[in-house]
Amino acid sequence: MDIQFVERNGNLVVKIRGEIDHHTAQNIKYAVEKEFSASNAKNIVFDFAHVGFMDSSGIGMVIGRYKELAKIGGRVFAINIGTDVGRIFEISGLKRIIPCFAGLDEIENNIANA
Amino acid sequence: MQNRTEINFLALSQNQAFARVCAAAFATQLNPSLAELTEIKTAVSEAVTNAIIHGYEGYTDEQWIFMGCEIDGNEIIIEISDKGRGIEDIAAAREPLFTSKPDEERSGMGFTVMEEFMDKVDVHSTPNKGTTIEMRKKITT
Numbered sequence: 001m002d003i004q005f006v007e008r009n010g011n012l013v014v015k016i017r018g019e020i021d022h023h024t025a026q027n028i029k030y031a032v033e034k035e036f037s038a039s040n041a042k043n044i045v046f047d048f049a050h051v052g053f054m055d056s057s058g059i060g061m062v063i064g065r066y067k068e069l070a071k072i073g074g075r076v077f078a079i080n081i082g083t084d085v086g087r088i089f090e091i092s093g094l095k096r097i098i099p100c101f102a103g104l105d106e107i108e109n110n111i112a113n114a
Numbered sequence: 115m116q117n118r119t120e121i122n123f124l125a126l127s128q129n130q131a132f133a134r135v136c137a138a139a140f141a142t143q144l145n146p147s148l149a150e151l152t153e154i155k156t157a158v159s160e161a162v163t164n165a166i167i168h169g170y171e172g173y174t175d176e177q178w179i180f181m182g183c184e185i186d187g188n189e190i191i192i193e194i195s196d197k198g199r200g201i202e203d204i205a206a207a208r209e210p211l212f213t214s215k216p217d218e219e220r221s222g223m224g225f226t227v228m229e230e231f232m233d234k235v236d237v238h239s240t241p242n243k244g245t246t247i248e249m250r251k252k253i254t255t
Binding site: 088 | 127128130131134149152155156159160163166167218219220221223224226227230
């Protein structure tokens with residue numbers, strides 16, 4: 001599992017490459033918390049383009065960041081959700097609280113027009 | 115066709131990926147679709163996670179998880195057992211969003227995912243003896 005961070009226009013993009021389960025979700029949580037607090041970003045964008053597997057531990061990890069950011073007025077988004085991750089998002093109801101977009105451009109347009 | 119395999123592994127989180135890949139590899143004999151394989155992998159991952167973080171919570175010595183996979187006709191039956199704390203109220207534990215660890219970012223969706231992805235999920239548990247989860251899925255494609 002490997003994580004890359006890109007900061008753009010107030011969004012911290014978290015590009016995860018690998019599988020998200022209980023084992024890796026904890027590492028992702030710590031890495032994202034550390035990177036976010038050192039950044040100037042307001043929102044977190046999880047990029048699932050290279051996530052080959054995710055179980056419900058991923059739901060907990062994303063909701064955890066949603067709750068943390070809600071306290072400080074930030075938001076959490078998801079991009080590049082494939083079929084497998086998409087089903088976990090739907091079953092868990094995560095789709096109702098985490099807006100999913102095709103890519104970062106779409107999020108920026110959405111925020112600009114809001 | 116009838117076939118069976120059994121695996122024992124230590125209750126370590128790095129073995130979650132090992133367990134789900136083993137179950138999926140065994141299931142390939144039934145020629146499942148990629149979606150069905152993902153469903154099996156996800157259900158196994160949930161059951162093994164439960165055994166590690168709930169079943170063996172607070173246990174410090176070496177703990178083992180047993181996984182049995184069986185093929186009966188076009189059905190795969192996967193059994194995952196621990197010898198841990200057990201579940202006192204199984205019905206409550208199976209409720210969506212139920213978690214005994216609200217501070218640890220657990221979604222409480224483990225059993226919901228297992229039920230969604232498999233045809234049948236049976237839970238047998240005795241406090242301080244352990245838990246066995248038996249999941250069945252017919253491969254129809």
